[in-house]
Amino acid sequence: MSATAPATPLLAVRGVKTYYGNIIALKGVDVDIHEGEIVTLIGANGAGKSTLMMTICGAPQARDGTVRFAGRDITRLPTHEIMRLRIAQSPEGRRIFPRMSVYENLQMGAALEGGSHFAADLERMFEMFPRLKERIHQRGGTLSGGEQQMLAIARALMSRPRLLLLDEPSLGLAPLVVRQIFDAIRLLNETEGLTVFLVEQNAYHALKLAHRGYVMVNGVITMSGTGADLLARPEVRSAYLDGGH
């Protein structure tokens, strides 16, 4: 798929530098994501992966460089306006609203959607994650980690995004749940052409799933290529895959 990708990417990150106070977290990052692709970003803890995700959403904003979405410069837009262009994020730490029910969390996901597809979309989420249907009236804060992760992804999907940003969906989850979530992502990509940008520490599964991947070290992209290509590289294997997967 990446070989035949169209010329203008859906998301184009160019020379982005992000700071926390005076500390630089991203030192000039370039990333392209084309419509219909699954792209993954792997790297060690603290490399700046989540910072890149949040910078795309304008929280914090890049101090230097540009972020373009569907041809439009979104670098300086406030977060809520960026999200209204149909970017959705399932963020690091999941950030489920703890004192809202599962149903209300999903309603929040659909806040931009206006409600016209709400019932149908809800049904779709229940098909994908039947556990959420069982928990529908339970408070978000009382769900297990895996259930919260499913809810975070479902909430993001409720807005019918053009681009889905997933930050470490496998963190702290049992292998079976991880597979379930990755299968769901693959299915959405294959059946609906959903574009996904996936940040992962679980490099093996992420590179298996993705069409293309980037490797980030200390706020810099050090390698990129197709998923299979990166998986085969010895430096990727030794840094991110040894010690089992």
Place this chain on the structure above:
Amino acid sequence: MDIFLQQLINGLTLGSIYGLIAIGYTMVFGIIGMVNFAHGDVFMVSAFIALICVLLLTTVVGISSIFLVLAITLVVAMAFTGLVSWAIERLAYRPLRGSFRLAPMISAIGMSIFLSNFVQVAQGPRNKPLPPMVPDVIVLMERDGYQVTLAYKQILIMAVTAGLLFGFWWLVQKTPLGRAQRACEQDRKMAALLGINVDRTISLTFVIGAALAAVAGVLYLMYYGVVNFADGFVPGVKAFTAAVLGGIGSLPGAVLGGLLIGLIETFWSAYFSIEYKDVAAFSILVVVLIFMPQGLLGRPEVEKV
């Protein structure tokens, strides 16, 4: 028994007014973690807006139905007070968001001083009286010359408060606006990631809290028939005490706390000493802060992450 019943009625009336003001404290604290010290003065300003409105309607416009006057006054006071509070948030608090934690609170204290001084200069320092509105009472029982009465205006205060609290509950629990409000309260960053305009939601929180305080202001004016530029302070601090007692951040807690403070104050006045009624109310604040800082309905901070 007669005195008990009478004080119960009086306490619930007063408590309704405290509860309405307390909601504004607790909502603002819930969403931005700040004690809005100017809220009591916003309440006082609303009573003055109501005073002016009532006088205009009865003398200049010449409406004779007192209930029509009160209804119009309620709407006007809610709208104007909401506007005042919106402006305060925009000018005095929002620019300080992201600054150190105390900055907006200091700004709020400044706002409080500004509002009471402004009203003192603009309206004069003396008590502003109104001719009694809704003077009728129902005599519930009479024994040995002591009458237990329920005034029409007390019924009105409790009914308006109950109706408004129901509407408010519906707004917060069932509408997209209320959901956005609760989302911002629980996780502002995530709310923004779902496309919620957080600044606008915070503004609306101030407006809603002020509108409820304005209802309290109208009812206070109708009940006591007099208002003064300094009247924001004591009811304001008592309503804040109510919010803390109920558990700051908790909406049902604010109402419960308001009713309890109203009852404690009236019962203390009846059975102990009326001079020390404020001491009784504020002692509760101290005791609650020491022994039960999360309040009656506040939530203990345990959540699965």
